[in-house]
Amino acid sequence: MPKREIQGTVIKIAGDKTATVLVERKVLHPRYHKTVKRFKKYLIHDENNLISEGDTVSAIECRPLSKRKKFRLLKVLSKVEKGELEWFKVLQD
Numbered sequence: 001m002p003k004r005e006i007q008g009t010v011i012k013i014a015g016d017k018t019a020t021v022l023v024e025r026k027v028l029h030p031r032y033h034k035t036v037k038r039f040k041k042y043l044i045h046d047e048n049n050l051i052s053e054g055d056t057v058s059a060i061e062c063r064p065l066s067k068r069k070k071f072r073l074l075k076v077l078s079k080v081e082k083g084e085l086e087w088f089k090v091l092q093d
Contacts, residue, residue, distance in 0.1 A: 003061040006023050006071060007077065008024065009056055018044070019051055023042060042071055045073065050076060051076055057073060057076050060074045
């Protein structure tokens with residue numbers, strides 16, 4: 001069985017070597033046939049503490065590392081700049 005790969009935005013650094021990633025997917029509403037966004041948060045393992053809030057990352061499924069952490073960092077797709085990070089935090093609130 002192939003391992004799942006997810007892409008999302010880091011919304012929180014949750015302790016050492018752990019980050020919370022928000023993954024967005026688009027599904028078709030069954031009745032209204034409109035595209036609707038669905039969100040889910042995943043905890044990912046970042047061995048070298050490479051990522052920061054606002055980065056876009058890719059993660060791959062691995063063995064369970066803790067109760068909720070089952071993905072590890074594959075690569076950082078885009079880093080966030082300092083000015084963008086402030087804007088990202090305003091959007092979060």
